[in-house]
Amino acid sequence: MKNVSQMEKKADHVIKKNQIKWNNSYSMGIKIIDDQHRKVLDVANDLLKYVPKDEKSEREFFKEMVGQVVDYIKVHFATEEGIMLAIKYPGYEEHKKNHEIFIQKVVKNIKDYDAGNRAAIRNFSNFTRKWVLTHITLMDAKYIEFFRKMNINKPDGKQFMQGYNIVATAPGVIPFI
Numbered sequence: 001m002k003n004v005s006q007m008e009k010k011a012d013h014v015i016k017k018n019q020i021k022w023n024n025s026y027s028m029g030i031k032i033i034d035d036q037h038r039k040v041l042d043v044a045n046d047l048l049k050y051v052p053k054d055e056k057s058e059r060e061f062f063k064e065m066v067g068q069v070v071d072y073i074k075v076h077f078a079t080e081e082g083i084m085l086a087i088k089y090p091g092y093e094e095h096k097k098n099h100e101i102f103i104q105k106v107v108k109n110i111k112d113y114d115a116g117n118r119a120a121i122r123n124f125s126n127f128t129r130k131w132v133l134t135h136i137t138l139m140d141a142k143y144i145e146f147f148r149k150m151n152i153n154k155p156d157g158k159q160f161m162q163g164y165n166i167v168a169t170a171p172g173v174i175p176f177i
Contacts, residue, residue, distance in 0.1 A: 037136055044132065052118070065121075069106060
C-alpha cells in the first residue's frame, strides 16, 4: 500500500511540475486576449491531469477537451486576426499562417487518437501547452508591440487600447465596434 501512495505522490508532483500557471509575463495587456489565452492553458492543464480509466470514458474526455480547444480557437483566432486587420498589422499573413498550422496539428492529433493512438491525449496536451506559450511570447508579442507603438504615437496621447471596444465575436467577425 505504501508503494501505491508513493507512486501517486510522485505522479501528482510530475503533473503539478508540468502544469503552466498563468503569470503576468504572458499578458498582452488586452483583457479579452489574456482571458482567451488563460482558457486554452486551463484546457491543456486539464488534459495533463487526466488519469485514464476505461477507453470509453477516455474517448469522451478527449472529445470534450478537443471540443473546448476548437471552440476557443474559433473565437480567439477571429479576435486576434480582427485586431491585426483593424490595425493593418504588417505581419498578419505570417500570423494567420501560424494559426492555420495549429489547426492542422489539432486535426492530426484527433486523427491519431481515432486511429487508436491513446498517447494522443498526452501529445495533444504537450503540443497545446508549448504552442500557446510560444505563440504568446513570440507571435502575439509582435503584433501587440506594433499596436502599442501605433497608439503611443497618437496625437491625442490616449492610452494603449483607448478608443477600441473589443468584444468576443463569432468566427470571421472583426471584433471591433
